[in-house]
Amino acid sequence: MTDPIYPNDDARWAAARAKDRAAEGVFYMGVHTTGVYCLASCGGRPLRKNVRFYATREDARAAGLRACLRCKPDINRETLRWGTVETTLGLALVARSDAGLRLVTLGDDVETLKADLEKRFKHARIVPDADGLAADLKAMVDLVDRPDHRPSLPIDDQGTELQKAVWAALREIPAGETVSYGDIARAIGRPSAFRAVAQACGANPLAVITPCHRVVRSDGGLSGYRWGVERKRALLAREAA
Template structure:
């Protein structure tokens, strides 16, 4: 939204109370008691009497305020477009940066998924865009539903070098096949790093797209799964059935 959407201080105060991400950049909130200026979505909760509003960062700085260290209004704001789609295993939330898919999560409650998105990307501008993400949503839902989508989506899975190496290896595991954590560790050339592999699986930001559900314990047990062991069991069962369905 633009500054014209928030023409008076009452509208700006309401945007602050809602932590309205759409108001980011349209105006800035200066807090006299702390001497900082913030975005409307900042987690801070100043009293109304201590707040003044500025149209620009330059205006806030000229009045003697410094950038808030929590919401960092002086830093460039990355935009992530996101939307949810129903699947046979609940809802999937998909978020995309300019570079590619940044997040795919699974759950049962749209509000909880959206709050998780906000928690993960506190500094990003989050823009709902179900129409613009229609192709991504369809591809993710198809893959979750076990229909073997030919996924050729650009990915932007940010992590440590080790995490990204693990995630890339997971994407080479064929559907219907599983590896244990130690086998993945050997595949990345770190045979003693089974624990680190397990941690990377737990930090996987792209459910199903990066198939951490195909990694199991050495005894074949399912172990944990960030989005629920029952979902992991269902995904593996569907993938195991694909060859028989195709025969």
Template sequence: MIASIPTTDPTADDLRWEALRRRDRDLQGAFFIAVRTTGVYCLASCAGRPLRKNVEFHDTRESARAAGFRACLRCKPDLPRETLRWATVSTDLGLALVACSEAGLRLVTLGDDADLLATDLDRRFRHARLTHDPDGLRPELAAIAAEIDGKAPALDLTLDAQGTPLQQAVWAALRGIPAGTTASYAQVARSIGRPAAARAVAQACGANPLAVITPCHRVVRADGGLAGYRWGVERKAALLAREAA
């Protein structure tokens, strides 16, 4: 559901102006900002910084266009917008940021700083409406924390990871590697019918958007070395040690 500012509120324009000043991603699509000096209309999160006296507000794109404004090339207000609900949860490996679309689990990342995780989320999904929803995501957060902490597999989560056909094939193969075992990049490449694609498999592991849920930590070098891990080799070693116990 899109957040909104009631137009019947006498302070509505002041609230919308404040939303623009803080680049509010939760209000994207709830209203549009038209800038008289440039002739464009924008989203609340646009990086532009117009003067208040040059701004007018519209409830819809159609209203802004009818008033003679064109879509901003920076924030692209005419692009379709999806809503991603997100929140963070503490785990044995630090913080996990979880983001879900209407279709399922879109992102799980690991880190130690909530602000840095949120900045990374914003960078990944520049044109999405991002809604902080820790209460609404409580079941997902609990399931993912239990998976990361090795207490219970998150079997009932619907996944909505976005990737190329090759990436999707690699990620499906990773989810088929049993806990307590590992596979090399070459072995994964052979398992998806692409024996010469070990390098592409490594790149797909690096692009994995679902930390631990899609267990790229179970992929190692041919000599058994840990190689890299997007969320830190120490976390990879801890996960493998726990699963091997």
């Protein structure tokens, strides 16, 4: 079993102790005292002397081990690559699946943004790849400075049919204009669903790309914004300039 990042058992054990989400699916950890095999990120704390490493789930099962009920290593996991970049409104985190952008968030601290990413996607392999996402990260820097610009970025937002309808409607709002939750509800043919629309706006996974900052209260006042009302105010001011 060879891997350039986890080339030996010492490296694999270090990854297991760190609960490294990037190691999920690269190798499996067998705990022979309990008879289970786990992901490197499993919350269990076995002793090193009781652990063996396996390249595949099949190898672990062939050794007589069963899947851990805590970390569920038998579940197929997608890979999300992620990176962060400094913008004029703080840090932006970008996470991408093979199909496109899955998450874009704003914040002030890398560890907090990463923890949010891992919490949202509990069953994904989370791999840092700022170099591979360089074009996406640069696009986010440009978009924060020019939220009226529409970069050609593939999107892979996942949600309910109502959420996806709301997010699509948000992307149709022209820069420099604002709408209410009721306006969006009517635009998607659900005029009485303004509360559900508000919840969908709050669940928006793609900050700035899906411009939920363009939604305001019916009286024109700023409503909430997951990434901070000051950021919302700044984005709207830039679009109005």
